[in-house]
Amino acid sequence: MIHYxxxxxxxxxxxxxxxxxxxxVHELMEFDExxxxxxxxxxxxxxxxxxxxxxxxxxxxxxxxxxxKAVRFDDLGIFRVGLETAGKNSSAxxxxxxxxxxxxxxxxxxxxxxxxxxxxxxFKEADKYIGDGNYYEPDGETANTDGDGD
Numbered sequence: 001m002i003h004y005x006x007x008x009x010x011x012x013x014x015x016x017x018x019x020x021x022x023x024x025v026h027e028l029m030e031f032d033e034x035x036x037x038x039x040x041x042x043x044x045x046x047x048x049x050x051x052x053x054x055x056x057x058x059x060x061x062x063x064x065x066x067x068x069k070a071v072r073f074d075d076l077g078i079f080r081v082g083l084e085t086a087g088k089n090s091s092a093x094x095x096x097x098x099x100x101x102x103x104x105x106x107x108x109x110x111x112x113x114x115x116x117x118x119x120x121x122x123f124k125e126a127d128k129y130i131g132d133g134n135y136y137e138p139d140g141e142t143a144n145t146d147g148d149g150d
Contacts, residue, residue: 003126025126065104075111079104 004022011017029037035054039047061079064071070080084101088094110116 001122001124003124005126073109075109077106077108077112079106081105 003025005025006020007023009016009019009021035047035051038050039045043050061071065079065081070078072078082103082105083099084103085094086098086100088098
């Protein structure tokens with residue numbers, strides 16, 4: 001079940017000012033909980049084996065990305081790096097010093113396309129009685145679940 005909260009656009013410069021939208025809110029599942037879930041979910045491997053494989057995957061994925069490789073994980077997608085750079089007036093002016101940041105990009109596979117996820121998803125408005133009312137959001141904020149849009 002995907003929980004969402006309602007929020008109001010309060011940016012007076014936006015053409016969408018005053019309109020209401022939905023935003024997904026998430027209960028954060030820690031790595032240990034995910035490993036335990038995998039071990040109990042159609043899996044013949046122990047928690048220790050799963051933990052070890054996932055940790056090694058993380059280490060090796062980072063290593064391969066930093067070597068300039070893109071890595072495909074079956075239907076999950078392709079992991080690769082992207083760069084944030086400063087613009088220069090000519091090719092000759094551009095150097096590695098103009099690279100501001102390295103980003104991780106994931107180009108999703110078919111199983112994770114938005115249309116496929118939407119077809120399988122079920123939705124429910126989040127309320128203060130679900131869990132402890134604290135949900136993880138990508139921007140790091142704790143979601144306000146009372147529906148007032150703040």
